[in-house]
Amino acid sequence: QEIPISQAYSPPVGAQSPGPPIVKVVLRQDLNKKILIALIASSTLLCVTVIFLLYLLLWRYRYMKNNFTGINPNHHPDSVRSSVSTKPIIHKIDSVTKGTIPVYEYQLLETATNKFSESNVLSRGSRGCLYRACLDEKSSVTVKKIDGGGDTDIEKQFENEVDWLAKIKHQNIISMLGFSVYRQTRCIVYEMMQNGSLESQLHGPSQGSGLTWQLRMKIAVDIARGLEYLHEHCHPPVVHRDLKSSNILLDSHFNAKISDFGYAAVLMTQRKNLKLNGTLGNRASQYIVDGKVADKNDVYSFGVILLELLLGKRWVEKPSTTESESVVTWVPKLSDRANLPNILDPAIKGSMDLKHLYQVAAVAVLCVQPEPSYRPLITDVLHSLIPLLPLDLGGSLRIL
Numbered sequence: 001q002e003i004p005i006s007q008a009y010s011p012p013v014g015a016q017s018p019g020p021p022i023v024k025v026v027l028r029q030d031l032n033k034k035i036l037i038a039l040i041a042s043s044t045l046l047c048v049t050v051i052f053l054l055y056l057l058l059w060r061y062r063y064m065k066n067n068f069t070g071i072n073p074n075h076h077p078d079s080v081r082s083s084v085s086t087k088p089i090i091h092k093i094d095s096v097t098k099g100t101i102p103v104y105e106y107q108l109l110e111t112a113t114n115k116f117s118e119s120n121v122l123s124r125g126s127r128g129c130l131y132r133a134c135l136d137e138k139s140s141v142t143v144k145k146i147d148g149g150g151d152t153d154i155e156k157q158f159e160n161e162v163d164w165l166a167k168i169k170h171q172n173i174i175s176m177l178g179f180s181v182y183r184q185t186r187c188i189v190y191e192m193m194q195n196g197s198l199e200s201q202l203h204g205p206s207q208g209s210g211l212t213w214q215l216r217m218k219i220a221v222d223i224a225r226g227l228e229y230l231h232e233h234c235h236p237p238v239v240h241r242d243l244k245s246s247n248i249l250l251d252s253h254f255n256a257k258i259s260d261f262g263y264a265a266v267l268m269t270q271r272k273n274l275k276l277n278g279t280l281g282n283r284a285s286q287y288i289v290d291g292k293v294a295d296k297n298d299v300y301s302f303g304v305i306l307l308e309l310l311l312g313k314r315w316v317e318k319p320s321t322t323e324s325e326s327v328v329t330w331v332p333k334l335s336d337r338a339n340l341p342n343i344l345d346p347a348i349k350g351s352m353d354l355k356h357l358y359q360v361a362a363v364a365v366l367c368v369q370p371e372p373s374y375r376p377l378i379t380d381v382l383h384s385l386i387p388l389l390p391l392d393l394g395g396s397l398r399i400l
Ligand SMILES: Nc1ncnc2c1ncn2[C@@H]1O[C@H](COP(=O)(O)OP(=O)(O)OP(=O)(O)O)[C@@H](O)[C@H]1O
Pocket: 122, 123, 124, 125, 126, 127, 128, 129, 130, 142, 144, 190, 191, 192, 193, 194, 196, 197, 199, 200, 246, 247, 249, 259, 260
């Protein structure tokens, strides 16, 4: 039963003070009640917010986890199982743990390549196929699909390529847009290089007819710039170790980019040398290479590409032939200035300044010397080629 407040707090009989104190007590009581209600309401709200935040965090964690395994649990119910095996591979890739490369869902790439259909195949490599893919309406990209992820060598090359390309950003090095790991299948997404490889331009159906002398010089300078970046500007220096015309890709403007970093490695192990400060330290480190003389091997490979550009001949005419039948056997003929114009690729014969031709031939001969220490540094090669290339193609030659 409710008791009126005024009654409940009426003073004892005989007490002297009437009205005002009673009114005060009633107000305080009311206030206390309100404070209590406010406290209960705010703590309930706090609890709800905390629970909501916790839920959000949990959801985000699960989302990230699924993304890193390249798996969307909403698709292919059995794909969830593969997350167990793919996760360690992904976390072995240094850059993923640092969050620098996007990891695509395999299903997304499947859709983008029309389920890896034959009509999307751009080329077939030794480790898998390359597909055209549309990730959005505006542009297409390429997806290299590598099967046999269980194979240790393939796995190593895949990890190596992804790791290097995540770290190396340069205008003359292919851009990797992301990758995916799904069961035994590995995919790498690259920018589209519309003019394919230098090998296909030189030795494919067009037989080099699309490559003028100036374009060839531009391609040579682009490759040298890419290599110079790897050898001289990366810390520690990087060596490519698999440079060949099929690994030189050409975009729609014939900008050349070095691709295929599956065998790339740090130049040397003596990191201390790099702390010698500045160019001298880096330059010195190149001479303190172990027995493999790896940067000079890249220079040799660059020389071979230069010979291919000049002569229009394959590195080895038939894959089974030995090095003695390679393009390098033409080197003595390159030193004969009078005969040099006659042995050039027919597609460029008579189209260049002879002084420029002699200089390029001399550079090529230096690069393929048998003794690695006699080969020039790629930076010296680059600076001897730049003056032969017109300004508008990235060189320093002024055409009057
Ligand atoms: N981003 C790209 N854009 C356009 N074409 C490309 C691209 N990447 C590669 N290609 C083409 O696909 C061919 C094969 O490249 P890929 O890197 O898959 O070869 P691979 O599997 O490494 O073969 P190999 O080991 O014999 O060099 C290249 O020679 C080139 O013609």
